[in-house]
Amino acid sequence: MRFIHTSDIHLGKTYRNAPGETERYEDFFTCLAQIVADAVTEQVDALLVGGDLFHVGQILPKTFAKTIETLQPLKDAGIPCIAIEGNHDWIHRRDSISWMEALSQMGYIKLLRPARTEEGGYHFVPFDEESGMGGHVDINGVNIYGLGYIGAQAGSHVERICQAVTTDNNLLLFHVGIWSYSPVEIGNMKPDEAHPLAETFSYVALGHGHKPYVVKTPDGTPYAYNPGSPERVNFGEETYDKGYYLVSIEDGHVCAEFKITMPRPMMVAAIDLGGAQHADEAMDSFARQVQELVAEQTDNRRPLLELKLVGKVGFHPFELGRERLRAALDDIAQPLHVEIKNHLSLVTRAKDNATAKKSLSEIEQDVLHELVGASSDYQGREEELVKLSLLLRDAVQKGDVDGDELLALLDGEGA
Incomplete structure (x- = not known):
């Protein structure tokens, strides 16, 4: 048997109400379409999907229609999609039919x-x-068993899973992560809990974690494979290899x-x-560093960016507003989507003798x-503006000035 093993396609994922919403939505279908095309070209016996075909359970009707369109070449070629x-x-x-069940009833997938x-x-x-519906399908003498996501207690189910299998030449589709391999924090089992699967199944087709990995028995024999997601789903996946497994099984090998x-x-x-020291200086540095970052890219598609602004600066970090930064990014990198995390901190000008006692008036002036x-905009005029602020404060506290007099102070006429 020859098959393609993929997982975590996440059809329907996008950035809602963002300029790149439509293009990002198409990314995941484009990725699946290429895998489907490879399956037809390679004339495999099956395409296996290890869970998370969709990004959410309640998908839009257009997502369902586009999924059918994308899977149609498989159906036309007579290649079953087992999911x-x-x-x-x-x-x-659960009283409603799921989209996965609907696809299965229509013959586009075999949902196990x-x-x-x-x-x-x-x-x-x-x-x-x-x-x-069903839990098991036979293709070319290979018995494929399917088990979706069952949560953090998956390890305690392994013995019962193996006991239910009475055939030879077995393969298991299982949406679960393996601790120390999987990058996700929930829905995993321990390696020693997973190892007994190797005695019943010659190939365990995993899903769930978006990073590819191979699990081996204590003696070093590989038995469980996780392809990860073929498209980058979330920030944090930028360093992962992305792809799928093309698998052949012959005489148990x-x-x-x-x-x-x-x-x-x-x-x-x-x-x-x-x-x-100034927002304009920071913007120049920001632009230069982003240009260096995108210059390393050879892919001409608009990138997805997550930028974290760090360092101590001599101006209030809020001056680098998101709209100002995004406008600069549009000129430099034309990102499809950008997320900016402002972790800048303001340089304090505390005196060396931080423990010296100060009067309330001195503390007010320092603040x-x-x-x-x-x-x-105000750097270099601190003394002048501090004096004016205190003058206004004193005048208001006395209560013997009206609005026109306060405006006169601001205009410098009452100084």
Whole structure:
């Protein structure tokens, strides 16, 4: 048997109400379409999806229609798409048919979902083409069993899963992560809990974590494979290899080759603006560093950017507003989507003798000096503006001036 093993496609993912919403939405379908095309070209016996075909359980009708369009070449070529449900595919109202079930009933996928016994065990009934349901399907003598996401207690289910399997030449589709391998924090089992699967299944097709990895038995034999997501789904995945496995099984011997996909470029960087005394100086440094960052990219598609602004500066960090930064980015990198995290801090001008006692008046002047000097527009005029601020404060507290007199103070006429 030859098959493609992919997972975590996340169809329907996008950035809502953002300028790049439509283009980002298309990325995930483009990625799946390429895998489908490869499956047809390679004339594989099946395409296996290890869960999270969709980004959410309650997808838009247009997402369902586009999924059918994308999977149609598989159906036309007679290549079955065998899938399980991931944690993103589930719908909360189990009295309603899910989109995965609908795809299965329409013949675009074979959704594997086991039955449960009264004692809590598993029962993998053969897949029924008419109902589009079942827990087990036979392709070329290889018995494929499917088990979707069952949460953090997955490790305690391994023995029951293996006990329910009575055939030889077995493969398991399982949406679960393995601790120390998987980058996600929930829905994992420990490696020693997973190892017994190797005694029943010659290939365990994993999903859930978006980083590819291979799990080996204590003696070093690989048995479980996680391809990760073929497209970059979230920031933090910029360093992961992206792709799927092209697998052949012959006489119990497994050969799994990782095939690279072409996800949209994603860049995450810290932009150090430390030492900048004015907002304009910081903007020049920001532009220079972003230009250096994007210059390293060879992909001409608009990138996804996550930028963290760091360093101590001599102006208030709020002066670098998001709109100002985004406008600069549009000129430099034309990103499809950008997220900016402002972690700048303001340089304090505390005196060396921080423990010296100060009068209330001196403390007031120091605080005002810091506040006024934090603005690029007012630097160099701190003494003048601090004096004016205190003058206004005193006049208001006395209560013997009206509005016109206060305006006269601001105009310098009452100084």
